[in-house]
Amino acid sequence: MKLEYDSKYFMNKAIEEAQLALSKGEVPIGAVVVIENQIIARAHNLTETLNDVTAHAEILAITAAENYLGGKFLNGCSMYVTLEPCQMCAGALYWSRISNLFYAAKDLKRGFTIMGSTLHPKTKVNSGVLENESKELLEKFFIARRNLN
Amino acid sequence: MKLEYDSKYFMNKAIEEAQLALSKGEVPIGAVVVIENQIIARAHNLTETLNDVTAHAEILAITAAENYLGGKFLNGCSMYVTLEPCQMCAGALYWSRISNLFYAAKDLKRGFTIMGSTLHPKTKVNSGVLENESKELLEKFFIARRNLN
Numbered sequence: 001m002k003l004e005y006d007s008k009y010f011m012n013k014a015i016e017e018a019q020l021a022l023s024k025g026e027v028p029i030g031a032v033v034v035i036e037n038q039i040i041a042r043a044h045n046l047t048e049t050l051n052d053v054t055a056h057a058e059i060l061a062i063t064a065a066e067n068y069l070g071g072k073f074l075n076g077c078s079m080y081v082t083l084e085p086c087q088m089c090a091g092a093l094y095w096s097r098i099s100n101l102f103y104a105a106k107d108l109k110r111g112f113t114i115m116g117s118t119l120h121p122k123t124k125v126n127s128g129v130l131e132n133e134s135k136e137l138l139e140k141f142f143i144a145r146r147n148l149n
Numbered sequence: 150m151k152l153e154y155d156s157k158y159f160m161n162k163a164i165e166e167a168q169l170a171l172s173k174g175e176v177p178i179g180a181v182v183v184i185e186n187q188i189i190a191r192a193h194n195l196t197e198t199l200n201d202v203t204a205h206a207e208i209l210a211i212t213a214a215e216n217y218l219g220g221k222f223l224n225g226c227s228m229y230v231t232l233e234p235c236q237m238c239a240g241a242l243y244w245s246r247i248s249n250l251f252y253a254a255k256d257l258k259r260g261f262t263i264m265g266s267t268l269h270p271k272t273k274v275n276s277g278v279l280e281n282e283s284k285e286l287l288e289k290f291f292i293a294r295r296n297l298n
Contacts, residue, residue: 088240095202
């Protein structure tokens with residue numbers, strides 16, 4: 001029996017990463033990078049843990065994927081990320097020339113679309129896969145944080 | 150005698166970093182981060198060495214500065230960088246809330262201005278310090294690379 005790998009399968013793996021971030025008190029965002037149905041990088045937001053604004057899930061996943069491949073381009077790869085990338089991460093994806101970007105929930109405040117950043121013309125974009133699951137995690141985080149203040 | 154530290158002094162330090170990049174066969178771009186007249190981070194482009202599109206001088210300098218400060222915000226800090234940041238680096242600077250950005254040469258093709266990215270509203274921007282010195286280094290690199298092909 002051949003296992004079915006689809007965008008939902010891989011986005012679920014990104015959600016698992018977001019859950020790991022949540023368990024560390026980080027804004028729950030996760031990402032995986034896939035090539036030929038194989039996950040070659042997985043990462044979650046670590047900005048608080050590392051005291052580093054550049055430690056977004058996407059940046060860490062790009063670095064790990066390029067390290068795995070031994071090259072600095074991600075053509076042929078797909079990124080699955082639980083929230084629409086910010087302009088920093090869109091800029092990193094631009095340089096990586098990644099083939100596909102799937103994101104779950106839109107970020108209407110700081111997403112690259114509203115901020116006006118540009119992806120590489122070769123990058124195909126899809127959104128909405130497991131959108132609700134991603135949103136639920138984010139809401140959980142922000143409700144918990146509000147109650148602490 | 151009190152030493153005079155001015156934007157030229159610090160941009161020269163960024164140029165020194167760019168020269169280090171050049172000596173490694175990297176596109177010669179360097180950056181330093183300064184707080185209260187003290188350099189707390191210096192970095193140069195390492196994208197080829199590390200096989201990592203995210204290893205721009207600015208990203209490495211931000212990570213190092215935040216690590217030094219033990220916090221993820223760079224308010225009160227100035228970055229001196231030899232080329233106008235790209236949208237990835239502008240996005241990282243946005244998150245860092247850095248107070249001042251000085252860049253030497255404009256990047257009319259991939260700079261954040263032409264790409265439409267947004268810096269933090271609290272970040273003041275200056276350009277043109279040691280512009281010619283920065284351009285000369287970049288031209289040196291691209292002429293050498295052209296002759297290799």
